[in-house]
Amino acid sequence: MAKVAIITGGLSGMGLATAKRFIADGITVCIGARRGDDPASVAELHEKLGRPVLVAALDVRNSDSVAAFVARVIAAHGRVDILLNTAGVYEESPVIDHPDDMWDAHIDTNLTGTFKMIRAVMPIMKAQGWGRIINLASTAAHEGLENNVAYCTSKAGLLGLGRVVSLEGAAHGITCISISPTWVETEMLKSFVDAETAETGLSRAEIQAKYNASNPQGALVQPSEIADLVAFLASDAGRAITMEDIKVNAATNW
The missing domain is CATH 1.10.287 (Helix Hairpins)
Structure with a gap:
């Protein structure tokens, strides 16, 4: 039986590259994105992938949207084996006079949205006795940079989230890893x-x-290089790799 993967924010970048890799590996791909109900965006995605896949609107900040998307995947495919969280935002501002809405957008999307997706799929993975959860963090999770307080904070939070998910999932065959790339x-x-x-x-x-x-x-770093790493971590060979953050930093701190 083919494994089923959910990719958030998979219309472009590392999410899209991983979708291509998963399809090549025989994995069923389901993509959720804010523009997931836009016919033009869906048509463009299918052209890039070379085949149709399940694509639907998903706002990871909204619990009802998350629940509806996961339910749609289950209705279509009956299971969720892999969750790749790539949905995210990036804007810059110094701490002084930092806009509230910019802070909220980063925390709600990059961190809380990832949490809500994990919360929705973990019961499914637990019942299956197998699951792979992979979060796209950043070298910003480890380093500070002026004018990037919201982004750095949101990505650093993913490391703590992943450690707890790893502990709670370990006895049920569920792993949780984050990947922290430099510029891709x-x-x-x-x-x-x-x-x-x-x-x-x-x-x-x-x-x-x-x-x-x-x-x-x-x-x-190229998106395909991140996709290759994700594919390994999502495989049976990645069973013992959990509660870890993997830097893909090309020898730089940021």
């Missing part, structure tokens, strides 16, 4: 490059080179 060449990062190009007047190649040089390897 996702659509979000490409938008940062575009914005800096417009702001500075420098060429896109010059801005891209700055990001490439941000770690000692001199090359950005």
Whole structure:
């Protein structure tokens, strides 16, 4: 029987890359995203994946939305074996005069949304006696950076969440891991490059080179590299790896 995976925020970036990898591995993929009920976004996703998959609207901040999405997956496939939490937001502001809504968006989406997804699928995984929960954290979970208080705090919270989930799931075949990448060449990062190009007047190649040089390897981490790691952790071979955060940092702290 094919395993069933839920990916939150899987329309782009690391979520999309992992969806492609899972499909190649014969895993049934279900994607929840805020734009999951937008026909154009769904059509574009299916084209990128090369096949239709279950895609539905999901607001991880909302418990009713989470429950409805998980129920839809169960109705369609009867089980949930893997949960990959990639839904997240990123904005910058210093602590002084930090907007409340920006703080709330980060905590509610990056941290509380991950918790709500885990809370919804753990009973299913416990009944099955098998489950893999993988949370996308960040090197920001380990390091501070000026003007990134909400993001750093939300990602650091994932480490504590994962430790508790690991302990409660261990006797039931459920593992919980977080992955903390440095800069990954996702659509979000490409938008940062575009914005800096417009702001500075420098060429896109010059801005891209700055990001490439941000770690000692001199090359950005690729979404497919994160997907390969997720695929291993989600496999039977990852049984003993739990209560852990894995840095994919290309030898840099941030």
